[in-house]
Amino acid sequence: MATTSAPAGAKRVPGRAAWSRPRGGAVGVGVVRYLVLIAFLVVFLLPFLWIWSSAFKTSIEIARDPFALPSALRWENLQRAWTVGRFDRYIWNSVIYCTAIVAGVVALSCLAGYALALLPLPRRNAILVLFLLGLMVPFQSVMIPLYYLLRDIHLLETYWAFIVPGIALRLPFGIFLMRGFFRGLPPELADAARLDGANEWAVFRQVMLPLATPGLATLVVFQFMFTWNQFLMPLVFVQRDELRPVSLGTMFFFGRYTADRGMIAAGVTIAMLPVVLLYLVLQRRFIEGITAGALKT
Numbered sequence: 001m002a003t004t005s006a007p008a009g010a011k012r013v014p015g016r017a018a019w020s021r022p023r024g025g026a027v028g029v030g031v032v033r034y035l036v037l038i039a040f041l042v043v044f045l046l047p048f049l050w051i052w053s054s055a056f057k058t059s060i061e062i063a064r065d066p067f068a069l070p071s072a073l074r075w076e077n078l079q080r081a082w083t084v085g086r087f088d089r090y091i092w093n094s095v096i097y098c099t100a101i102v103a104g105v106v107a108l109s110c111l112a113g114y115a116l117a118l119l120p121l122p123r124r125n126a127i128l129v130l131f132l133l134g135l136m137v138p139f140q141s142v143m144i145p146l147y148y149l150l151r152d153i154h155l156l157e158t159y160w161a162f163i164v165p166g167i168a169l170r171l172p173f174g175i176f177l178m179r180g181f182f183r184g185l186p187p188e189l190a191d192a193a194r195l196d197g198a199n200e201w202a203v204f205r206q207v208m209l210p211l212a213t214p215g216l217a218t219l220v221v222f223q224f225m226f227t228w229n230q231f232l233m234p235l236v237f238v239q240r241d242e243l244r245p246v247s248l249g250t251m252f253f254f255g256r257y258t259a260d261r262g263m264i265a266a267g268v269t270i271a272m273l274p275v276v277l278l279y280l281v282l283q284r285r286f287i288e289g290i291t292a293g294a295l296k297t
Contacts, residue, residue, distance in 0.1 A: 051265050054262060054265035055268075057071075057265075059262055062265075077265070078266045081253070084263075085249070090246040090248070091274075093242075095274075097159070098224050100167075101163055105174045105219070106219055106223065110216070113174075113176075113178030114208060116131075116179045134171065139169060165233060177219055178219065221279060224278055228246070230247060231247045231248065234247065249271075250268060
């Protein structure tokens with residue numbers, strides 16, 4: 001009986017008599033995929049590189065060629081933006097706002113999320129729906145009533161005028177996020193701790209909360225970015241210059257203190273650095289939280 005030889009370069013599948021050629025199309029698809037990803041990366045990084053390079057150039061260099069590299073690194077742009085533009089005060093105000101709002105949202109979201117996920121509360125699904133209704137209410141719709149409420153309780157023109165509404169408006173998202181994390185944890189661990197004599201607070205603090213670390217990191221990053229970049233709320237509730245966060249300081253920096261575009265780019269660079277550094281520090285935990293199904297209901 002005549003036998004057929006396998007074609008050169010063909011690959012034989014064990015257990016089969018048929019011969020198959022290597023698929024070169026998969027390599028082409030992989031190359032195209034990487035090219036598309038590289039294109040998206042360039043589009044994403046180009047604004048950052050443009051701002052960061054402009055921070056070390058003069059206005060004349062920026063006008064001549066906005067995308068060219070600086071002829072010399074002019075660190076005095078950052079120094080003058082920090083002192084003349086009062087970014088030292090604006091950064092400090094933003095740190096105060098972010099610390100208070102993130103701490104309040106994280107603490108209350110963890111407690112409420114744990115209760116709604118694992119405790120036998122009556123009508124807990126109805127309570128969750130009431131919290132989630134807060135996600136449907138835009139700030140613009142409650143801005144004017146909030147203004148008069150803060151005025152009547154004498155909180156306007158203070159740090160609390162931004163902190164208290166900031167915590168209240170971000171709680172629905174935080175509760176929804178942490179409830180999903182706690183629901184994803186094995187309840188047998190909590191039951192075992194209760195059998196060992198631990199009370200509910202010890203179960204929450206020593207067993208379940210450490211397991212929800214990726215969710216905490218995700219919530220911290222989201223809340224920090226929201227608070228740091230918040231513009232409309234402090235614009236309405238905080239009018240005094242010494243209480244303004246860095247988002248408002250960046251807006252008033254242009255035209256009020258300088259028209260030097262190099263200094264403006266330096267101020268924007270200073271404003272964005274804390275968010276970038278926080279993400280780099282919590283990047284691994286943040287990605288774990290996103291991929292762990294944190295938004296599972």
